[in-house]
Amino acid sequence: MLELFARLNVKTPNYEPSQGDGNPIITQEDLCGVLASFPEQYSWYIYAAIDQRRSYNMELLHRYFKQRVMQEMRNKKYVPKICTTSVFADGVTKAAVWAFFYSKGQCPKCVGDGGWHVRVWNENTHKYYDEFELCPQCDGTGRKEYNWAERVNYGFYQIYLDSIQHIEKDDSKPSMPFTRKWYTACCKNYDNFIREELTDMSRHLVAKIKHLKQQEMKYRSEVMGLEICL
Numbered sequence: 594m595l596e597l598f599a600r601l602n603v604k605t606p607n608y609e610p611s612q613g614d615g616n617p618i619i620t621q622e623d624l625c626g627v628l629a630s631f632p633e634q635y636s637w638y639i640y641a642a643i644d645q646r647r648s649y650n651m652e653l654l655h656r657y658f659k660q661r662v663m664q665e666m667r668n669k670k671y672v673p674k675i676c677t678t679s680v681f682a683d684g685v686t687k688a689a690v691w692a693f694f695y696s697k698g699q700c701p702k703c704v705g706d707g708g709w710h711v712r713v714w715n716e717n718t719h720k721y722y723d724e725f726e727l728c729p730q731c732d733g734t735g736r737k738e739y740n741w742a743e744r745v746n747y748g749f750y751q752i753y754l755d756s757i758q759h760i761e762k763d764d765s766k767p768s769m770p771f772t773r774k775w776y777t778a779c780c781k782n783y784d785n786f787i788r789e790e791l792t793d794m795s796r797h798l799v800a801k802i803k804h805l806k807q808q809e810m811k812y813r814s815e816v817m818g819l820e821i822c823l
C-alpha cells in the first residue's frame with residue numbers, strides 16, 4: 594500500500610502539509626505522505642488491522658518479527674534448551690502476532706471502548722470539559738487478551754505434533770515439552786517485545802494523523818477568525 598501511495602503521491606513522498614495555495618487543509622496527498630514516511634512494516638500492519646489480505650500481511654509481519662526476535666535472542670545470548678533458536682522465534686512470533694490481530698473479545702470492564710469519558714473541571718477556564726480516561730484493565734485497548742496457555746498452544750502445539758509424527762507407539766510419545774510454565778519463563782519477554790512493537794506502530798500512525806488533523810483545525814479556526822474580522 595505504501596508503494597502505491599508513494600506512486601500516487603509523487604509531489605509529497607515525505608510528509609509536508611499541502612501549501613500549494615497557502616491552504617493546509619488535509620488532502621489525500623498529505624495522508625499518503627504520512628503513510629509513505631513510515632517503514633514498510635507499517636503498511637503490513639495497516640492491511641492486517643483493516644482485514645485486507647490479513648493472512649498474507651500477517652505472514653509478512655511474522656517474517657519481520659521472527660528476524661527481530663532472533664536478533665534479540667542473539668543480543669541477550671539466549672539459547673533455548675528444548676528447541677532450536679529458529680523454532681523458538683517462530684513459535685513466539687506466531688503466538689504474539691496472532692494474539693494481537695485476532696482478539697479474543699471485548700474487555701469486560703469497558704466493553705471494548707478502551708475507556709470512558711469523565712467530566713473534568715478546569716480551574717483556569719472555569720468550564721467543564723470531557724476527558725477520555727483509559728480503562729486500567731485492558732490499558733485502553735478494549736480487548737480481552739489470550740492467556741499464556743492459549744498462546745503457547747497456538748505457537749507451539751503444531752511443532753510438537755510434527756516432532757512426534759514419526760513415533761508410532763502412543764506410549765513412547767513424549768509429552769508436550771512446550772508448557773505454559775515454560776512459555777512464561779522463556780517466551781514471555783519476547784512475546785511482550787512483539788506486542789509493544791505492534792502497539793508502538795499503532796501509536797505512531799495515530800499520532801501523525803492526529804498532528805495533521807490539528808494543523809487543519811488550526812488553519813480552519815484562523816480562517817474563520819479572519820472572516821469574522823472582515
Ligand SMILES: [Zn+2]
Pocket residue numbers: 700701702703704705707708728729730731732733734735736
Ligand atoms: Zn477495558
